[in-house]
Amino acid sequence: MKNLTTILIVVCCYLFTGWCQTLHAQARHSWNERADQLIELPDKLLGKVGQQAAKAEKRLQQQSQKYLARIKKQEKRLYAALYKKDSAQAKALFGNIDSIYAQMEQATAELAQNSGPRQHYYQGRLDSVQTSLRFLAQEQLPGVQAKLPKQLPSALDSYNQLQNQLTQSTYLEQQLLERRQQLLQQLSNSGLGKQLQAYQQQVQYYQQQLRQAKELLEQPDKLARQLLAYATKLPLFRSFMEKHSAFAAIFPQPDPIVSLTTPGSMQTRSALQSQMGSTLGTANPQAALQQGMGQAEEQLQSLKDKLSAGSFGDAGEMPTTKTNEEKTRSLWKRLEWGGNLQSARATNFFPTTSDLGLSLGYKLNSKSVVGVGASYKLGWGSDWRNVRMTHEGVGLRSFLDWRLKGSFWVSGGAELNHRQRIEDLGLLKEPGNWQQSALIGITRKFKVGKMKTDARLLYDFLWRQQVPRTQPVVFRVGYTIK
CATH class of the missing domain: 1.20.5 (Single alpha-helices involved in coiled-coils or other helix-helix interfaces)
Structure with a gap:
């Protein structure tokens, strides 16, 4: 046994x-x-992700500094104008402007650096990429840390700096709005309407460039999608995301205080209050909630009052003065590359032709675009039995589009056209071979799928002066490349 x-x-x-x-x-x-899986993460991808974040942070910092300097300049002009009327009031109201703005920048920088995830500016794509980089950097696998991509720490640092810059700019926006409100209240009857309007415009331009920077970060990003695709392959990424992302810090998942096998699977009142107290950091969560509801009602009423008074800005506000939406965009964003096509049937003097045009427009504001272009006239012959490609001319163009209403625009332009067949480039040097056109008409701009398209119906006021005469009405179909 x-x-x-x-x-x-x-x-x-x-x-x-x-x-x-x-x-x-x-x-x-x-x-x-x-x-x-970690070692397979391309170092080049991380380098590009980090460079992209560094460029966005640098661009935002430069734009913020530029418009902050303009606001300070306008405020100094306000001070000088008020000083001529009442020097004592000017000194008491404005103080040392340079010192105030320097302290404002320093305070917001320290606040952004020391604030936690709940106080940071939140943006979904930024949070996902940042959390993915932290997850990869904090993985403690045997023998892996030395083999991780070298660009991982720098990429994470770039995204942290971008996060801090966005948060600082948001805090700075709030302080600028508070200072603007203070100055408007004190100077409402000072007779400095023109200077106040210029000052308010610069504050709104600061808000506008910050909003555009945030909108740019929300656009789909190929590099960010590739990085997230790599991170989601790892088994623990989802649980790490649920615990350590900024979204998880703002909306933490409740701990299972009571067993789900209890009747009705509901938490008791005491357990719920205990959980709320630990989340809110107070021993009396019911009083804190009542106080928070009261503050929320006061803020909501304040928002209603501002809305009815028409004194809102971009941080949840409606603009108090008119601003140019395009002014805070980069030069590249304000350019519009386009092309257009115009065909004409054969006449006694010309074969069937197609005008192929390229244009470059510059958006002055949301309602007007000015630009230049060039065209090439391609001949096809007289009919199907006599198809022959020839060089029938070239042209230089200038145009101005002004929005009339909705998708309809008023268009005008001046052109120089060489309408003689080009058999020798020397013909282009003769001024007498070029003919002028003055065009004006209606344009409708619309979308066909993802392509921006425009149809132009123009009248040439100089068509009778052409030798030989051309058609007075011009119809063109164009496409905007960017």
Whole structure:
């Protein structure tokens, strides 16, 4: 009997040892698989992700500094104008403007640096990429840390700096609005309407460029999608995202205080209050909630009052003065590359032709575009039995589009056209070979799929002066490349 017991114990130990070895091998395989997935992350991808974030942070910083300097300049002009009327009031109201703005920048920078995820400016794509980089950087796998991409720390640092810059700019926007409100209240009857309007415009331009920077970050990004695709392959990424992302900090998932097997699977009132107290950091969560509701009602009423008074700005406000939406965009964003096509049937003097045009427009504001262009006239012959491609002329164009209403625009332009067949480039040097056109008409701009399209119906006031005469009405179909 004792021998049988000994044999059973030996067999169980042998089976248990084999089971442990199998689990250890599976765990080692899982670790090695995760390590290989991390090491496969392209260093070049991380470098581009980091460079992209660094460029966005630098651009936002430069734009903020530029418009902040303009606001300060306008405020100094306000001070000078008020000083001529009442020097004592000017000194008491404005103080040392340079010192005030320097303290404002320093305070918002420290606030952004020391604030937690709940106080940071939140943007979904930024949070996802930032959390992915932190997850990859904090992975403690045996022998992996030394093999991780070298660009990972710098990419994470670039995104952290971008986050801080966005937060600082948002805090700075709030302080600028508070200072603007203070100055408007004190100077409402000072007779400085023109200077106040210029000052308010600069504050709104600061808000406008900040809003455009945030909108740019919300656009789909190929590099960010690739990085997230790599991160989501790792088994622990989802749980890390649920615990350590900024979204998780703002909306933390509740801990299972009570068992779900209780009747109705509902938490008790005491358990709910205990959880709310730990989340809100107070021993009396009910009083804190009532106080918060009161503050929310006061803020809501304040927003209603500002809306009815028409004194809102971009941070939840309606503009108090008119601003140019395009002024805060970069030169590249204000350019519009386009092309257009115009065809004419054969006449006694010309074969069937197609005008191929290229244009470059510059958006002055949301209602007007000015630009230049060039065209090439391609001849096709007189009919289907006589198809022959020839160079029938070239042209230089200038145009101005002004929005009339909705998708309809008033268009005008001046053109120089060389309408003689080009058999020798020397013909282009003769001024007498160029003919003038003065065009004006209606343009409708619309979208066909993802392509921006425009149809132009123009009248040439100089068509009678052409030799030989051309058609007075010009119809063109164009496409905007960017």
